[in-house]
Amino acid sequence: MSAGGPAVRRLADWDREQLLSLADEFGSPLYVTDLQRVAENCQRLRDAFPEAHISYAVKAHTGQAVLETVREAGLDAECASAGELVRAFDAGFEGNRVRYTAVNPPSADLDIVVSYWEDHPNLTITVGAEDTIDRLRERGFDGRLCLRANPGVGAGHHEKVRTGAHAKFGIPIDRVPDIAERVRDEVDLVGVHAHAGSGISGDDLSAHRELVRRMGDLARSIPGLEFVDVGGGFGVPYHEDEPPLDLGAVADATREALGETEADLAIEPGRYVVADAGVLLSEVNTVKDVPETTVVGTDAGMTTLLRPAMYDAYHAVSNLSRPDAGVVSTIIAGPVCETSDVLADDRPLARPERGDLLAFGNAGAYGYEMASTYNSRPRPAEVVLDDDGPRVARRAETIEDITTLERTASEHIPN
Numbered sequence: 001m002s003a004g005g006p007a008v009r010r011l012a013d014w015d016r017e018q019l020l021s022l023a024d025e026f027g028s029p030l031y032v033t034d035l036q037r038v039a040e041n042c043q044r045l046r047d048a049f050p051e052a053h054i055s056y057a058v059k060a061h062t063g064q065a066v067l068e069t070v071r072e073a074g075l076d077a078e079c080a081s082a083g084e085l086v087r088a089f090d091a092g093f094e095g096n097r098v099r100y101t102a103v104n105p106p107s108a109d110l111d112i113v114v115s116y117w118e119d120h121p122n123l124t125i126t127v128g129a130e131d132t133i134d135r136l137r138e139r140g141f142d143g144r145l146c147l148r149a150n151p152g153v154g155a156g157h158h159e160k161v162r163t164g165a166h167a168k169f170g171i172p173i174d175r176v177p178d179i180a181e182r183v184r185d186e187v188d189l190v191g192v193h194a195h196a197g198s199g200i201s202g203d204d205l206s207a208h209r210e211l212v213r214r215m216g217d218l219a220r221s222i223p224g225l226e227f228v229d230v231g232g233g234f235g236v237p238y239h240e241d242e243p244p245l246d247l248g249a250v251a252d253a254t255r256e257a258l259g260e261t262e263a264d265l266a267i268e269p270g271r272y273v274v275a276d277a278g279v280l281l282s283e284v285n286t287v288k289d290v291p292e293t294t295v296v297g298t299d300a301g302m303t304t305l306l307r308p309a310m311y312d313a314y315h316a317v318s319n320l321s322r323p324d325a326g327v328v329s330t331i332i333a334g335p336v337c338e339t340s341d342v343l344a345d346d347r348p349l350a351r352p353e354r355g356d357l358l359a360f361g362n363a364g365a366y367g368y369e370m371a372s373t374y375n376s377r378p379r380p381a382e383v384v385l386d387d388d389g390p391r392v393a394r395r396a397e398t399i400e401d402i403t404t405l406e407r408t409a410s411e412h413i414p415n
């Protein structure tokens with residue numbers, strides 16, 4: 001197999017015995033991340049886009065081990081907050097391999113990012129509003145700046161993840177050349193950027209191509225740019241029978257839509273790098289037959305994996321403990337006191353018994369990252385797999401971790 005590995009890794013491709021033993025050893029719920037698969041996904045992107053600058057969108061999975069793997073695999077880091085930027089530097093990225101994309105950035109973020117820029121003057125800051133340029137200038141910034149355009153065309157697996165045409169993101173594309181002209185003397189204008197949205201596949205590919213075409217036109221209208229970044233968003237197959245993206249074809253279409261530009265192509269995928277490198281394991285604690293279905297209660301819920309509740313996202317599920325049991329229709333629901341705390345609805349599953357272990361596929365992207373402590377429910381541990389075997393990359397949170405932020409009235413110091 002090439003260094004890029006197969007085009008897709010499905011839930012059924014994971015080693016069932018290994019997952020069962022990991023849950024035995026490290027408990028449940030448990031995120032498992034395979035670092036070799038992360039490296040393969042990076043390599044496949046590099047093979048498809050050999051000429052492009054590729055930055056990993058850190059927000060998909062910020063774990064240190066993942067970031068180190070991505071860095072070693074040759075991708076740069078695209079950070080959406082000061083916290084992500086700090087994590088990228090902690091994982092050893094050099095300044096010239098770090099980009100920070102500001103979205104209505106809080107002052108504290110700008111303070112931190114500018115202080116990192118003072119020590120690493122070759123990092124790049126992408127801005128989506130003129131206010132952000134002014135606020136950076138007030139802090140003395142005159143470094144590498146990229147303008148984020150709102151190209152008026154978006155794409156993605158759900159309305160809530162389509163960014164390209166949402167007013168929140170970027171500067172209306174027709175205003176970008178004037179702003180570029182204005183800021184040229186004040187900063188080092190190095191690029192233009194746009195991002196269509198997340199989870200692009202199938203029909204959305206034509207919208208993505210249109211975005212790239214508009215960005216090619218924009219890049220040609222601004223001389224002297226180093227790069228034109230057309231964002232991330234490459235989708236992965238969540239359904240078992242969904243074909244993977246033909247990344248080579250996407251790359252060819254991207255080049256064609258972009259056309260000749262003085263600026264180099266840049267992309268910033270997140271999901272594609274980590275989605276199929278991760279699974280979520282969860283123990284069944286309740287099995288309840290009701291008239292229409294079988295309710296399967298699990299120790300993971302919307303606080304562990306938010307995507308089904310937030311986007312009605314589909315994650316493949318299998319019963320690792322009892323794969324050969326008769327299949328029944330189930331609703332798989334977590335322990336959170338919310339009706340939307342459902343991980344899978346109307347889902348055929350080998351009928352589980354209490355104590356069985358379920359696995360949820362494609363949990364590596366926006367899984368742990370979107371976990372929360374709602375209902376005072378601690379976040380689970382994450383184990384990573386590498387050549388040395390499994391190791392805990394993030395320990396399980398405890399209730400004490402959550403309550404430690406509390407202050408009593410006597411600890412309150414009035415202003």
Ligand SMILES: Cc1ncc(COP(=O)(O)O)c(C=O)c1O
Nearest residue numbers: 057195198199232233269270271
């Ligand atoms: C600006 C930007 N870049 C990159 C990404 C990564 O997207 P994805 O994980 O779908 O590749 C996102 C998320 O949608 C984003 O907002």
Ligand SMILES: N[C@@H](CCCC[NH3+])C(=O)O
Nearest residue numbers: 161163198199307365366
């Ligand atoms: N969190 C989204 C995608 C990322 C959006 C970031 N702009 C998802 O899980 O699909």
